[in-house]
Amino acid sequence: MTQPSHKALVPFVSVDNMMRLIHHIGIEPMLRELAGYIEEDFKRWELFDKTPRVASHSDVGVIELMPTSDGEAYGFKYVNGHPKNTREGLQTVTAFGLLADVHTGYPVLLTEMTILTAMRTAAMSALAARYLAPRDARVMAMIGNGAQSEFQCLAFHALCGVETVRLYDTDPAATAKTARNLAKTALSVVPCTSPEEAIEGAQIITTCTADKQYATILTDNMVGSGVHINAIGGDCPGKTELAPAILKRSDIFVEYPEQTRIEGEIQQMPADHPVTELWQVITGQAKGRRDARAITLFDSVGFAIEDFSALRYIRDRIKGTDMFEPLDMLADPDDPRDLFGMVQRAKV
Numbered sequence: 080m081t082q083p084s085h086k087a088l089v090p091f092v093s094v095d096n097m098m099r100l101i102h103h104i105g106i107e108p109m110l111r112e113l114a115g116y117i118e119e120d121f122k123r124w125e126l127f128d129k130t131p132r133v134a135s136h137s138d139v140g141v142i143e144l145m146p147t148s149d150g151e152a153y154g155f156k157y158v159n160g161h162p163k164n165t166r167e168g169l170q171t172v173t174a175f176g177l178l179a180d181v182h183t184g185y186p187v188l189l190t191e192m193t194i195l196t197a198m199r200t201a202a203m204s205a206l207a208a209r210y211l212a213p214r215d216a217r218v219m220a221m222i223g224n225g226a227q228s229e230f231q232c233l234a235f236h237a238l239c240g241v242e243t244v245r246l247y248d249t250d251p252a253a254t255a256k257t258a259r260n261l262a263k264t265a266l267s268v269v270p271c272t273s274p275e276e277a278i279e280g281a282q283i284i285t286t287c288t289a290d291k292q293y294a295t296i297l298t299d300n301m302v303g304s305g306v307h308i309n310a311i312g313g314d315c316p317g318k319t320e321l322a323p324a325i326l327k328r329s330d331i332f333v334e335y336p337e338q339t340r341i342e343g344e345i346q347q348m349p350a351d352h353p354v355t356e357l358w359q360v361i362t363g364q365a366k367g368r369r370d371a372r373a374i375t376l377f378d379s380v381g382f383a384i385e386d387f388s389a390l391r392y393i394r395d396r397i398k399g400t401d402m403f404e405p406l407d408m409l410a411d412p413d414d415p416r417d418l419f420g421m422v423q424r425a426k427v
């Protein structure tokens with residue numbers, strides 16, 4: 080068998096290597112660095128190709144493709160969302176992604192993105208909160224203690240200075256798991272037995288539950304003035320977390336309105352309900368938090384540019400390391416037009 084040429088090889092980051100990279104960099108430094116890459120890309124938002132993600136729905140979940148390009152590189156993520164999966168011993172969300180060179184169309188990176196999605200979602204949430212949450216926020220309620228939850232908690236510690244997290248999940252075993260995993264971190268962890276108890280004294284409320292329905296994780300009377308809500312779990316048509324009355328009282332910030340109106344909390348509101356695009360807050364073109372009494376809501380659904388930033392970050396960070404494998408992924412015949420001949424010569 081002939082060895083593939085260097086042109087055939089694409090760096091591949093496996094789950095194992097992604098975990099090595101996280102431990103090599105440190106989880107909180109990596110969350111901060113990822114947030115830096117996302118912030119950089121939000122500052123050049125206008126030059127990206129943008130489209131709502133391409134979703135294929137079934138009765139039990141969704142499979143989505145999330146493409147974008149900045150003209151130099153092109154990226155996409157494949158991601159699913161299947162809330163019933165955990166009962167079968169599977170993840171609700173799995174993902175992988177690819178980055179390519181626009182000039183040749185050749186892929187330059189293939190990577191696992193299940194872990195990377197949790198990292199980038201947490202980095203995005205905490206970055207948004209840095210612009211929107213009360214400056215002195217030190218306590219966060221973390222409602223939904225599944226796969227994303229520890230990443231969210233650590234990002235708010237690393238980027239926003241949150242010191243205490245108050246955990247709640249309908250499944251006490253999930254809360255116990257998150258509490259156990261956060262026990263050796265700098266965070267104070269308070270397991271709670273109701274959502275009302277979890278939000279006591281919290282200036283930031285993160286909702287990160289998974290259920291394929293119009294759920295009401297927070298009712299109107301639970302949300303007082305001056306808080307920041309980081310709503311992560313409502314990210315599909317027919318899948319929301321907040322009572323509509325909360326949306327009416329909140330200043331709502333979104334990633335890409337065309338996608339959020341389909342998938343986010345605001346799918347419950349009229350199509351012209353006012354929202355502010357987060358990139359405009361980050362570039363200083365729009366105001367974030369108006370005053371101490373405002374309720375700010377980051378209606379997060381996850382947008383392709385965040386994954387592009389994460390892919391760019393991994394491409395840069397694996398350079399000079401052994402934390403990837405060269406994957407024989409691109410056919411490379413000696414004569415570019417002799418693809419068939421290459422196949423023929425491979426016959427043993």
Ligand SMILES: NC(=O)c1ccc[n+]([C@@H]2O[C@H](COP(=O)([O-])OP(=O)(O)OC[C@H]3O[C@@H](n4cnc5c(N)ncnc54)[C@H](O)[C@@H]3O)[C@@H](O)[C@H]2O)c1
Binds near residue numbers: 196288311380
């Ligand atoms: N916005 C984004 O960018 C983004 C990114 C990744 C995941 N998500 C979404 O975040 C959600 C969580 O993802 P995950 O991977 O942690 O899922 P997961 O299934 O691992 O965890 C979800 C948790 O929510 C709990 N839960 C369900 N209903 C609840 C309720 N009414 N009150 C309290 N807890 C409840 C479940 O018991 C479970 O522990 C999913 O809906 C996913 O689609 C959004």
